Amino acid sequence: MIVVDMDNAFRMIAQYDHSLHAGEMGAWLDEELFSAPSRRTSVLIGVSEHDAAWIRMDKVPVWNDARGAPYSFIDLPDAWKLAHYREGVDEVERRDPYAALLASCHYCAFFAHATDADAMAFVAREQARQTRLMRALGVKTDDVKRDVRILQFLDKLSLYVCLSDPRSGRGPFVPWLNGAFGDLEDVVGASIEVRWSGPGRIAMKPFPFRAAFACDVPVRWVDKRRTAEVGIARAYQSAPVESERVAIVPE
Secondary structure, three states: OEEEEEOOEEEEEOHHHHHHHHHHHHOOEOHHHOOOHHHHHHHHHHHHHOOOOHHHHOOOOOEEOOOOEEOOOOOOOHHHHHHHHHHHHHHHHHHOHHHHHHHHHHHHHHOOOOOOHHHHHHHHHHHHHHHHHHHHHOOOHHHHHHHHHHHHHHHHHHHHHHOOEOOOOEOOOOHHHOOOEOOOHHHHOOOEEEEEEEOOEEEEEOOOEOOOEEEEEEEEEEEHHHHHHHOHHHHHHHOOEEEEEEEEEEO
C-alpha cells in the first residue's frame, strides 16, 4: 500500500494500481528505448504486473501502532513481503516468462545488500530463476539490464506521482525521489529532470516519451476521524475511489 499522510486523511493507493499506472505510462515510451521491438509487449507486462504480489497484501490495510498510520510498502516488514514477492513473480511467469525475469531482477535489487537469512534465501531462489529463464529465452544480460532499467524508471515515475499531492502539484514527500532520474541515462544521454510544473502536471527534460499524455491514478482519501472510529480496514473499504489525472509533458 502507498500511504501519504495528508493532515486530516490518509491518501492511499493500492500497490497494484500503481504498477498498472506505471505500465500505462510505459505504453508512451519511445520505441528505441526497449532492448528490441519484439520484447516491448513483454517489458510492458513486466512493468504493469511487477506488483501483482501486492494484490493479496493490500486487500486489508494493517495499522502500524508505532507510526500511528497504516503500514505502507516503505515500512511493512520484509518478512511479510518475501513470500508474496515469490508468489507474485510465479504468477507473472505463468503469463510471460520475460516479464517475470524483469520483475525478479527488480525485486532482487531491493535486497542487494541484505544480511537477513530470509532475504538472502529469496535472492538466491530468484537468481536461480533468472538463470533458468535467461537460458530458456536465449536473451543477453545487457538486454535484460536495459529493460529492467525501463521498469525501474517507470516504477519510480509512478511513485513520484503517488507519493505527491497531484491536486496541488506538491511533492514528492520522500527524499529519495528528489533529484534527476538516472535509470535511462545510458539510452537517452542524460539523467531525466522531473518536477511538478503545476497542479496535475509533471514536466520532464529530456523527454523519453513519444508525446505528452495523461493517466489516471485510483486513490482513496481515508478520513482519520472515521479511521479512529471504525478502524483502518473498514475506513479504507468505505472510502470512495477517486481518479486523479496527471499529465506528463516535456519541459
